[in-house]
Amino acid sequence: MRADAVRNLDAVLQTGARLLHQDPATSIATIAAEAGVDRRTVYRRFVDRETLVAAIYRAKLEACQEVVDQARLNEAPVPIALHRYAEGIIDVSRRWPIDLSRLQQDEQSALRLHELIGCLDAFMERATREGVIRPGLPDRWARSQLIHLTNLAAHEMPELTPAQGADLIVQSLLEGIGT
Template structure:
């Protein structure tokens, strides 16, 4: 259920559970629903009312990640600049989101099921890639949907390099931005 359709107290409870789940699962990815309920100050039944299964909680957390990523892209695009400048800004920003939500890797299989992951016409990254493609700022041979999928794949790969200890978050973010520039700009 969308938090927009809830009463204000129910929305606060749901938001508290999500915020707490992010913190608790970040420290202990296998934390129980009871541990999350205890830490959030609501009863276990409240957690289950909002998230009947652990997978529902994971999907809701993925939706938070998607919204945060969309906001980051929208902000980077709003700052303006060349395609290269925007892509260089996006690298570290996208990587930072992945770092904050690394605990969700345990539930990575849910990403392909999550309808929030499919770019809609209002998705800021797809919108920007389409406009950049049409203006000639992005390689003509790279359709926007392909470029969108590749940005996501490169971001996942960069996060995996950090998780494996082969790059620091700062270095991986810089390298991701540079890779995006070299891959996509005309």
């Protein structure tokens, strides 16, 4: 794919994610105009709105997978891997603000999301085994907290840089918020 075509595709997907986050009924024409491309360009690549939306979800999932891979959740020391993950996911969530829990009936994307969540669960189990997270918490508690905290830092506190948000997330998860 030519470099300009790659830039246009990325612009359409990221613009689509942002606009669909703001208004789930956003049209392809609106997305194309906001992305600075002709709507025929979008229709050449995506036969309908559902295909475009599925591509946006897949792009976010790919970005999330890159963060998981770069965080090295299986081998890096837990606090370092946690910080890398949080910082990366804050950035991804801001670039791709669509909610993955609203994935449409795309079986491949749903499976990929399930695998990513499984990676986080395994990481939290490792953190518990290594004594970084206290044992005895309900299943999925730590992972759910991580997801909620990254969403909080990404979307409700835009004044925080991804690194600042990650610092707060790691501190909150590992030390709590008490004095």
